[in-house]
Amino acid sequence: MNSAASNVLDPKTSPTFPMAAREMLEDTQLRKNVRHATEVIQAKRARVVGEMPDWQQLRESGRQIREHAMANLDFYLEQFERNCTRAGGQVHWARDGEEAKQIVTALVKGSGSDEVIKIKSMTTEEIHLNIALEAAGVHAYETDLAELIIQMGNDQPSHIVVPALHKNRQQIREIFQREMNLPELGDKPQDLADAARRFLREKFLRVKTGVSGANFLIAETGGVCIVESEGNGRMCLTLPETLITIAGIDKVLPRFQDLEVMLQLLPRSATGERMNPYNSIWTGVHENDGPRTFHVVLMDNARSEVLADKEGRQTLHCIRCGACQNACPVYRQTGGHAYGSVYAGPIGAILTPQLQQMHHAQSLPYASSLCGACYEVCPVKINIPEVLIHLRNKVVEQKGLLSAEALAMKTVGAIFRSERRFRAAQRLGRAAETPLVRKDGRGDGWIGWLPGILGGWTQARDLQEMPKETFRDWWEKRGNRSGN
Amino acid sequence: MIGDFLSGRHHSQIESSMDSVHLFRRLRLRVALFITCYNDTLFPETGKAVVKVLERLGHTVEFPAGQTCCGQMHWNTGYQAEALPLVGRFVEQFRNAEAVVVPSSSCVAMMRDHYPKMAEEIGDRQLISDVAELLPRVFEFSEFLTKGLGLEDVGAYYPHRVTYHASCHGLRNLGLGDGPLQLLRAVKGIDLIPIENMEQCCGFGGTFAVKNADVSSAMLAEKITAVLNTGAEACTACDNSCLMHIRGALHRQRTGVRTVHLAEILAGTEEASL
Numbered sequence: 003m004n005s006a007a008s009n010v011l012d013p014k015t016s017p018t019f020p021m022a023a024r025e026m027l028e029d030t031q032l033r034k035n036v037r038h039a040t041e042v043i044q045a046k047r048a049r050v051v052g053e054m055p056d057w058q059q060l061r062e063s064g065r066q067i068r069e070h071a072m073a074n075l076d077f078y079l080e081q082f083e084r085n086c087t088r089a090g091g092q093v094h095w096a097r098d099g100e101e102a103k104q105i106v107t108a109l110v111k112g113s114g115s116d117e118v119i120k121i122k123s124m125t126t127e128e129i130h131l132n133i134a135l136e137a138a139g140v141h142a143y144e145t146d147l148a149e150l151i152i153q154m155g156n157d158q159p160s161h162i163v164v165p166a167l168h169k170n171r172q173q174i175r176e177i178f179q180r181e182m183n184l185p186e187l188g189d190k191p192q193d194l195a196d197a198a199r200r201f202l203r204e205k206f207l208r209v210k211t212g213v214s215g216a217n218f219l220i221a222e223t224g225g226v227c228i229v230e231s232e233g234n235g236r237m238c239l240t241l242p243e244t245l246i247t248i249a250g251i252d253k254v255l256p257r258f259q260d261l262e263v264m265l266q267l268l269p270r271s272a273t274g275e276r277m278n279p280y281n282s283i284w285t286g287v288h289e290n291d292g293p294r295t296f297h298v299v300l301m302d303n304a305r306s307e308v309l310a311d312k313e314g315r316q317t318l319h320c321i322r323c324g325a326c327q328n329a330c331p332v333y334r335q336t337g338g339h340a341y342g343s344v345y346a347g348p349i350g351a352i353l354t355p356q357l358q359q360m361h362h363a364q365s366l367p368y369a370s371s372l373c374g375a376c377y378e379v380c381p382v383k384i385n386i387p388e389v390l391i392h393l394r395n396k397v398v399e400q401k402g403l404l405s406a407e408a409l410a411m412k413t414v415g416a417i418f419r420s421e422r423r424f425r426a427a428q429r430l431g432r433a434a435e436t437p438l439v440r441k442d443g444r445g446d447g448w449i450g451w452l453p454g455i456l457g458g459w460t461q462a463r464d465l466q467e468m469p470k471e472t473f474r475d476w477w478e479k480r481g482n483r484s485g486n
Numbered sequence: 487m488i489g490d491f492l493s494g495r496h497h498s499q500i501e502s503s504m505d506s507v508h509l510f511r512r513l514r515l516r517v518a519l520f521i522t523c524y525n526d527t528l529f530p531e532t533g534k535a536v537v538k539v540l541e542r543l544g545h546t547v548e549f550p551a552g553q554t555c556c557g558q559m560h561w562n563t564g565y566q567a568e569a570l571p572l573v574g575r576f577v578e579q580f581r582n583a584e585a586v587v588v589p590s591s592s593c594v595a596m597m598r599d600h601y602p603k604m605a606e607e608i609g610d611r612q613l614i615s616d617v618a619e620l621l622p623r624v625f626e627f628s629e630f631l632t633k634g635l636g637l638e639d640v641g642a643y644y645p646h647r648v649t650y651h652a653s654c655h656g657l658r659n660l661g662l663g664d665g666p667l668q669l670l671r672a673v674k675g676i677d678l679i680p681i682e683n684m685e686q687c688c689g690f691g692g693t694f695a696v697k698n699a700d701v702s703s704a705m706l707a708e709k710i711t712a713v714l715n716t717g718a719e720a721c722t723a724c725d726n727s728c729l730m731h732i733r734g735a736l737h738r739q740r741t742g743v744r745t746v747h748l749a750e751i752l753a754g755t756e757e758a759s760l
Contacts (some may be wrong), residue, residue, distance in 0.1 A: 019698065020697065020698050020699075020700065020701070023698065023700055023701050027700055027701070027704050043729045061740075087689065112682025208539070287690050316552070323631070331686055331689065331705050332524045332698075332701055332705070335701050335704040335705060336701060347493070367564075368693075368697050368698065369698060369701075370691070370693070370694065370703070371654070371687050371689060371690065371692075371694045371705070372562060372654075372691055372692070373618070373654035373687035374654055374658035374659060375654070375658070375685075375686075375687065376654070378658055388599075390563055391561065391564070392561060392565075394564030395564040395566045396563075396564075397564055398564035398565055398566075399561075408565075411560060411565045411568055412565075412568060413562065414559075415560055415565065415567075415568030415569075415571075417554075417574070418523065418552070418554040418555040418557070418568075418572055418575075419571055420553065420554075421551060421552045421553075421554060424523070424555075428526075428527050430502070430575035431527065443516045445737070448737060450673075450738070455696050455697075456696060457699075458695065458696035458697070458699030458702075459695060459696055459699070459734070461699055461700075461701070461703060462702075462706060462734075462735055462738065463703075463731060463734025463735045464706075464734050464735075464736075464737040464738045465730075465734055465739055466730075466733070466734075468526075468527060468528060469528070469530055469531075471527075471530060472524065472527055472530055473521050473526045473529075473530035473533035473534070474521070474549070474551070475530075476525055476530055476533075476534065477533075477549050
């Protein structure tokens with residue numbers, strides 16, 4: 003997995019999912035780490051969700067809040083801007099990732115700092131902000147423990163909530179030993195946390211500019227909410243003189259009271275906690291309390307296009323809990339890097355191609371068996387399988403009707419539109435498969451090899467030969483044909 | 487504030503599938519069998535077993551001859567246009583049935599979850615109302631027995647060690663829940679062994695199995711391990727598509743373990759085994 007991990011996860015250049023997945027499947031350590039971590043989180047989630055008698059109603063409330071917010075996004079964004087500005091914040095608008103990076107870089111430079119401390123933020127990962135900052139001579143320190151591991155390991159996040167989920171403790175110790183120059187470091191959780199703490203404390207006290215993402219923007223108050231487990235986020239939000247928050251425009255909630263629903267749904271779904279250890283909500287700036295300068299960069303980056311698609315727009319309801327990733331049997335096998343995007347798993351499979359406006363990542367909508375485990379756990383009831391199917395249809399439309407697959411599908415479609423053609427195809431199928439059926443005494447009546455794309459089937463499975471008589475042949479012989 | 491949002495306008499798939507349950511208890515019904523394209527072609531024994539069970543229970547089985555496919559493969563792979571005409575075809579073939587029984591959970595999920603939307607896409611008012619009228623009478627086989635007829639014991643005998651895999655569409659889209667297991671527990675002579683991670687996908691996923699063959703095989707490997715760990719002679723389910731996939735690996739690995747559709751277990755009787 004190193005080849006994919008050491009490169010930036012960019013959907014524009016990533017290999018297709020089946021190709022990337024093949025490489026991941028060979029990494030037994032990675033698969034073991036991913037399986038273990040997702041099982042642990044899933045079990046924790048199941049426990050704290052199971053104790054909520056009104057969980058389904060909460061999900062429905064969450065869904066409706068998010069649907070309402072997205073349906074009235076223009077109104078709530080402007081309301082947020084007004085209220086944030088009134089409280090002393092400065093709001094900036096970025097059409098895309100490039101613009102967002104330019105704005106943030108200029109703001110950091112303007113703050114007089116060539117270093118920033120960062121809170122874990124998927125939005126900054128989406129646009130690869132750290133690379134842009136580095137190019138402008140600004141060093142970003144990730145302060146979330148997992149993000150620090152990713153940064154020091156020159157790695158990429160593989161999970162929305164637990165970005166270093168693919169690493170185990172021994173691997174993390176090796177990274178810290180090397181990067182922090184601590185050859186004697188142990189591999190107990192306390193040892194690792196202690197090393198990170200010593201490394202980070204000095205940055206918290208020295209660096210004057212902080213960069214964060216946002217879990218929620220509250221239109222009614224102009225406030226911003228971030229939840230986290232370690233308290234390092236709280237340090238970044240309170241110690242620097244300048245705080246720059248970058249958020250996708252989809253992060254808006256209409257009312258402060260909506261947090262009542264979201265702050266129940268999110269921690270239980272994300273980390274299996276009843277509430278997050280640290281819940282920070284701040285509004286503008288306050289004298290002698292926290293940063294003196296506060297900027298919010300509101301970034302579109304194709305979210306408007308997602309919103310314009312009636313069937314795809316529910317993707318924007320996502321609150322980035324990662325529950326779908328933990329539940330997904332595909333993610334469980336491959337981990338996150340196979341998705342070629344910082345948004346992995348089922349939500350990544352629908353979000354990434356849409357953020358790329360279907361120009362890239364067209365293999366992702368097919369990276370699912372449509373088992374529905376993601377939909378079942380989604381705290382805001384995003385029907386991910388439905389969106390996957392919708393996006394598959396878009397991919398097919400894009401590829402045109404002349405591919406081998408499209409021609410085969412069209413032919414089979416025509417067969418299903420006629421009983422006569424269907425029966426003929428059944429007979430033809432039996433004749434066509436005859437040369438492939440084994441008759442060598444080692445699995446007679448089975449097919450062990452199929453040509454072309456169907457070879458994917460026989461790489462791990464045999465196929466039993468077609469029975470001599472179809473059901474409808476039998477039914478007719480039985481002389482019981484209905485009157486229709 | 488939660489109350490503000492509980493307008494009741496929205497239902498999950500599972501809730502709406504529960505709404506469609508009708509109890510036919512003690513009626514002698516004309517049941518139309520939708521065998522589905524792949525059962526017709528590859529698993530005729532499943533169809534015969536469904537006929538046997540339904541007739542044993544006193545119902546009359548009909549088989550509308552013009553039936554072909556529900557459109558699932560096309561729809562789920564992104565070939566919407568090819569799937570759309572099959573909605574009208576299904577309605578045409580089955581509109582007169584008192585109940586439609588389908589021995590494939592994923593095909594029923596396809597119809598229940600997507601046909602209303604597909605009819606709207608076609609924009610034919612008659613079709614929209616026909617679909618809405620017909621769908622509540624369409625049942626997955628085990629669902630027809632447990633929810634439609636209110637039965638658990640259908641008088642079956644199957645003296646074998648069996649494990650049950652909960653196919654995803656039956657489990658999540660249809661909300662079959664414990665129904666198939668209740669039917670199995672009532673079978674005389676059966677030794678039912680629970681499987682680890684029963685609710686985890688086997689990795690079939692239709693065209694997923696060939697488009698993402700490596701991942702599909704990796705998922706299948708976990709399922710095969712779980713099946714073998716039960717020590718069962720046979721793995722059963724409500725969907726032959728999952729079973730075809732599982733059976734393919736069980737055979738490749740020469741495990742000697744079989745797969746068998748739930749209907750074929752329920753069709754077994756003591757008289758027949760003598």
